[in-house]
Amino acid sequence: MKILAIESSCDETAAAVVESASNTKAKLLSNVISSQVEIHAQFGGVVPEVAARSHIEVIIPVIEQALKEAHSNWDDIDTIAVTRGPGLIGSLIIGVMTAKTLAISKNKPLIGVNHIWAHAFAAFLTDNQPSFPFLALTVSGGHTTLSLYEQSLSRKIIGETLDDAAGEAFDKVAKLLGLPYPGGPAISAAAENGNEDAYNFPTANLGKDSFDFSFSGLKTAVLRQVLEITGVNPGAKYTQKSYRLDEQTVNDLAASFQKAAVKALVKQTQKAYLQFQPKSVVVGGGVACNSYLRTKLTQSIPGAIFVPPVLCTDNAAMIGALALQMAEKDLFTKPQNLLADSSLYII
Ligand code: KG4
Ligand code: ZN
Numbered sequence: 001m002k003i004l005a006i007e008s009s010c011d012e013t014a015a016a017v018v019e020s021a022s023n024t025k026a027k028l029l030s031n032v033i034s035s036q037v038e039i040h041a042q043f044g045g046v047v048p049e050v051a052a053r054s055h056i057e058v059i060i061p062v063i064e065q066a067l068k069e070a071h072s073n074w075d076d077i078d079t080i081a082v083t084r085g086p087g088l089i090g091s092l093i094i095g096v097m098t099a100k101t102l103a104i105s106k107n108k109p110l111i112g113v114n115h116i117w118a119h120a121f122a123a124f125l126t127d128n129q130p131s132f133p134f135l136a137l138t139v140s141g142g143h144t145t146l147s148l149y150e151q152s153l154s155r156k157i158i159g160e161t162l163d164d165a166a167g168e169a170f171d172k173v174a175k176l177l178g179l180p181y182p183g184g185p186a187i188s189a190a191a192e193n194g195n196e197d198a199y200n201f202p203t204a205n206l207g208k209d210s211f212d213f214s215f216s217g218l219k220t221a222v223l224r225q226v227l228e229i230t231g232v233n234p235g236a237k238y239t240q241k242s243y244r245l246d247e248q249t250v251n252d253l254a255a256s257f258q259k260a261a262v263k264a265l266v267k268q269t270q271k272a273y274l275q276f277q278p279k280s281v282v283v284g285g286g287v288a289c290n291s292y293l294r295t296k297l298t299q300s301i302p303g304a305i306f307v308p309p310v311l312c313t314d315n316a317a318m319i320g321a322l323a324l325q326m327a328e329k330d331l332f333t334k335p336q337n338l339l340a341d342s343s344l345y346i347i
Contacts, residue, residue, distance in 0.1 A: 002079075003078065008059065031066070031311075052093070081111040082113065084112035089342040119140060123305050123307050134278050135272055135273055136282045137297075140166075142165050144265075163214050168215070184287055188290050199253060266300050
């Protein structure tokens with residue numbers, strides 16, 4: 001089975017060709033990603049209208065490039081897969097409409113894929129295959145979930161963020177510190193030269209039975225610390241231009257924030273691991289690129305499987321990896337029934 005997969009849920013236009021290998025393993029034949037990061041960086045975050053228009057411009061060339069790099073043509077493709085949600089509705093519609101049109105015109109079966117599920121299934125593209133049932137920590141710009149996945153492709157969400165997603169917290173704190181978008185890599189780089197014990201930031205305590213996350217208190221604590229250091233009156237009207245932080249202070253704040261955010265992620269994941277005793281633990285999504293998280297989580301759960309960084313941030317290979325397993329279970333959709341769903345949750 002060879003699948004052409006398409007992803008356009010946020011600010012990356014991506015296409016990939018994946019093929020089933022032995023057992024659950026998926027072989028990656030091509031993985032083309034056209035990122036809009038530079039376009040959105042000047043606005044300090046993703047502008048949905050701009051994102052949708054950029055997808056229209058590049059989606060066909062990106063698909064053609066993915067086929068070319070996979071040394072494949074349409075006759076070699078058995079199925080088309082596409083992200084149907086969650087994400088920005090204007091962005092999703094471009095991918096879904098493109099996939100539906102191609103499925104009809106090339107006469108191929110179609111699979112609609114949940115983007116959040118797919119982040120964890122990127123692990124099936126590597127040599128280190130997860131075993132079912134597995135626990136997945138999915139940490140991205142829009143979502144933070146702890147889920148249990150069964151071989152039957154049923155998924156139980158056992159914990160999620162009550163407010164900001166982990167990546168969103170990195171992005172917002174980076175903005176506060178005057179670091180560029182996207183904030184995760186910028187915080188991680190600044191933290192390398194910072195003292196993680198310089199400031200004592202809190203991690204949310206949501207009770208011993210909870211596997212949820214909360215990052216808004218941590219974000220507010222960083223803001224309060226910044227205002228205290230710079231002497232800006234919290235009651236006054238201020239913007240990031242009202243204060244200036246020196247480089248070492250930024251590095252120390254970044255390292256201390258990262259320590260608290262990662263502590264929360266590790267604590268809840270380890271608690272879930274001990275309670276549910278899954279066969280594997282998988283960590284995926286953009287924040288899983290973070291090397292401090294990789295180190296700390298591996299110390300707590302030595303066999304944890306991290307999706308490789310290139311497959312952590314948004315890509316179509318992960319959509320194809322999940323679609324291969326969906327195809328085995330006949331989870332195809334008629335093109336006329338496939339709709340983009342910006343708040344797609346469970347399936
Ligand atoms: O999975 P992703 O590409 O997009 C969504 O589905 O949201 O994740 C993007 C998020 C951004 O918030 C970005 O700041 C964060 O992943 N990120 C990181 C790192 N690299 C990307 N966060 C922390 N450390 C990193 N090294
Ligand atoms: Zn994502």
